Amino acid sequence: MQLSVDRFDVAIIGTGIAGSTLGTILASQGMRVILVESKSHPRFAIGESMILETSEMMRSLSEIYDIPELAYFSSENYFDHIGTSHGIKRHFSYAHHTGDEPFDKTRTLQAVIPRQPHGHELHLYRQDTDYFLMTLAIRYGATVLQNTSIQSVEIDTDGVQLSTTKGQTYQADYVVDAGGFRSLLSEKFDLRHHDLKTHSRAIFTHMLEVPCYHKVSATQRDYGLPFQLSEGTLHHVFEGGWLWVIPFNNHAKSTNPLCSVGLMLDPRVYPAQMDLSPEEEFYRFIERFPGIAAQFRQAKPVREWTRTGRIQYSAKQVVGDRFCLLGQAAGFIDPLFSKGLYTALSCTSLLADRLLATQLTGDYSTQHFQPVEDLTLAYIQANDALVANAYKSFSDYQLWVPFSVVWLLGAYLELVKLTSARAQWIDHQDTQAYYEQLRSLRQVGGGFPAFEQLSNQIDGWLEGVNLDDAAAVTAVGDHIKQRLHETPWLPFAFKAILEGKNHLPNHKLHPRLLRPKQGFLGSGNYRRHFFGDRSLPFFINFYLQERAKYSGPVLNLKRTATLWQQGLRPQIAWGQGVAAAAVIATAGLIAGVPQSINGLGATTVQGSASLDQTVVGLVNLLEDPTGFQFACGNHAGRVVAAAFEGDTLAPGQANRLTIDIAYSGKRAQQTRITGTVDHRGIFKGTQQTQFADGSISSTVRLNFDPDGSAQGVHQEWGRAIAIQK
Numbered sequence: 143m144q145l146s147v148d149r150f151d152v153a154i155i156g157t158g159i160a161g162s163t164l165g166t167i168l169a170s171q172g173m174r175v176i177l178v179e180s181k182s183h184p185r186f187a188i189g190e191s192m193i194l195e196t197s198e199m200m201r202s203l204s205e206i207y208d209i210p211e212l213a214y215f216s217s218e219n220y221f222d223h224i225g226t227s228h229g230i231k232r233h234f235s236y237a238h239h240t241g242d243e244p245f246d247k248t249r250t251l252q253a254v255i256p257r258q259p260h261g262h263e264l265h266l267y268r269q270d271t272d273y274f275l276m277t278l279a280i281r282y283g284a285t286v287l288q289n290t291s292i293q294s295v296e297i298d299t300d301g302v303q304l305s306t307t308k309g310q311t312y313q314a315d316y317v318v319d320a321g322g323f324r325s326l327l328s329e330k331f332d333l334r335h336h337d338l339k340t341h342s343r344a345i346f347t348h349m350l351e352v353p354c355y356h357k358v359s360a361t362q363r364d365y366g367l368p369f370q371l372s373e374g375t376l377h378h379v380f381e382g383g384w385l386w387v388i389p390f391n392n393h394a395k396s397t398n399p400l401c402s403v404g405l406m407l408d409p410r411v412y413p414a415q416m417d418l419s420p421e422e423e424f425y426r427f428i429e430r431f432p433g434i435a436a437q438f439r440q441a442k443p444v445r446e447w448t449r450t451g452r453i454q455y456s457a458k459q460v461v462g463d464r465f466c467l468l469g470q471a472a473g474f475i476d477p478l479f480s481k482g483l484y485t486a487l488s489c490t491s492l493l494a495d496r497l498l499a500t501q502l503t504g505d506y507s508t509q510h511f512q513p514v515e516d517l518t519l520a521y522i523q524a525n526d527a528l529v530a531n532a533y534k535s536f537s538d539y540q541l542w543v544p545f546s547v548v549w550l551l552g553a554y555l556e557l558v559k560l561t562s563a564r565a566q567w568i569d570h571q572d573t574q575a576y577y578e579q580l581r582s583l584r585q586v587g588g589g590f591p592a593f594e595q596l597s598n599q600i601d602g603w604l605e606g607v608n609l610d611d612a613a614a615v616t617a618v619g620d621h622i623k624q625r626l627h628e629t630p631w632l633p634f635a636f637k638a639i640l641e642g643k644n645h646l647p648n649h650k651l652h653p654r655l656l657r658p659k660q661g662f663l664g665s666g667n668y669r670r671h672f673f674g675d676r677s678l679p680f681f682i683n684f685y686l687q688e689r690a691k692y693s694g695p696v697l698n699l700k701r702t703a704t705l706w707q708q709g710l711r712p713q714i715a716w717g718q719g720v721a722a723a724a725v726i727a728t729a730g731l732i733a734g735v736p737q738s739i740n741g742l743g744a745t746t747v748q749g750s751a752s753l754d755q756t757v758v759g760l761v762n763l764l765e766d767p768t769g770f771q772f773a774c775g776n777h778a779g780r781v782v783a784a785a786f787e788g789d790t791l792a793p794g795q796a797n798r799l800t801i802d803i804a805y806s807g808k809r810a811q812q813t814r815i816t817g818t819v820d821h822r823g824i825f826k827g828t829q830q831t832q833f834a835d836g837s838i839s840s841t842v843r844l845n846f847d848p849d850g851s852a853q854g855v856h857q858e859w860g861r862a863i864a865i866q867k
Contacts, residue, residue: 190268826842
């Protein structure tokens, strides 16, 4: 097979999420990329449960490299973009079981995922996810070969040569092995090792008719949980293992009846029963736990069960001259906390940055890519310790409760650091500063030295405890709780878990989070590490922008605008309006508003915009409302929130639009403009301005431009008003 490109800059083996994402990024930046896949898409895969850190990494890759599609699997708000075969994930939930005993519903923990500012997360139906990302790489210019197996990879000082079983030969300057467990380069260079703390094996499949756990247990109300257990990832945990339940049919829009089910067992505690089929072993095992077995009485598998041996492995070396192992080619621990995809995408991001630098330097040496190896092995090592100690904590509920808080704290700090780093990148566009922060991470704890000290101490206690000594187990559990209570930067919601609460709060925003020193920014070394010199108003403004930018209405508006540009003109469906915390803004937390904008005379509003221009204009306003200023005579302010609500936007129909404005002047305090906008971009409504001693209102008419700006007039007074970018 002859290709138009004789030599590629980068060859990637494997088209899973990591390989396809890397190929998309590099191709979008002008590199010549070839991806080689031994099988074809769509195909079955597990690894369906998202976490906040993975979603944040997807948003980061999307924004840094200007590839909107890379964020599509980070939020439920993208359903109109990706289809409805995926499930909703509103929580991580854990049910702790004891063998041969009925389930005690008080031994339940629900770690709620915040809906704001990005929306809840997803259960990825991987055959659709992976297929989409492979086609995305093609769309951005990569060459993809499916059903093509690599027979050999030869690497020398001049480059890389890949030979296929079909007799084809391809050359490249660099090769990335993203081929997973069957990594060719790991085998070629004898890079794999199994010297890890975690020991687990798997039995898994996809099933039909797996009921919500409340159907075979107590009701959601009896549990006292914010969400049904089927609305997220359910983990049944017990001594020596755990079982996942990941439904794709757990929301009203779902078109997928399947549920992913998998059993993870420590083979030292539960050796494989090879005289039984995987299905027989699965059902025989869960009969030990009446509370688990009840959920699978009527369930039906839709594919053959898969049974593995021990699944843990890592790499002695991740990078070498002109090659790198990526994702599961480098190592894998256990899906317990869903860290594998986060690890893969973090390393993908750093690897992409290193590879793009070679366009200028031509440096393909091991040393140049050493940061990728350091990050990869640090993540694998941290996940190994986390999972191994979690398995140990499963043996006794007195250990599991405090350890669950350690896990939650590590994940929270990691998310805070990732989000803060992206917020600062958006502000300064300093990509190298962003990657310097990324390189400091270790998968949990956000790279905060104090968390590492805390984690190491708790790890030592858990590794040394004799699980057969009840008094020793109780003492270690108490030590962990006391140590956590003494941690000044432990969020108050996590302390509540230590004190017996069975869930994190559904609504994460609380007034105490905005306190100067006791709020979410904290103080001292904690604040410096996670937030640098940035202020509370900076992060509030970032939150408001994120809430608007990633809201369902804005994303769907952008999609509609794209369809219009392609000549497709569907009726535009609108969800609920975009809301923002105007109260926070008007309390003086949004700074830098100009005092006045002069020179505005009375204008005559003409309606000449078309529907597609109106859509684009509303997208621009709703996506970044705080980026607009407001002027009315001698008064000026800043838009702090914009909300749109309605069913359709079409000729002859108007939809409600609300805009909130905060002033910097001493007299006027805030303004709300409320009315309707039609398909021509013409707005008719009222402006109500609040003063310290009362309020006044007037009728206004505005004409919106495609950039989101608007010009108009107070109809009673003839005074000009403007909303300007």
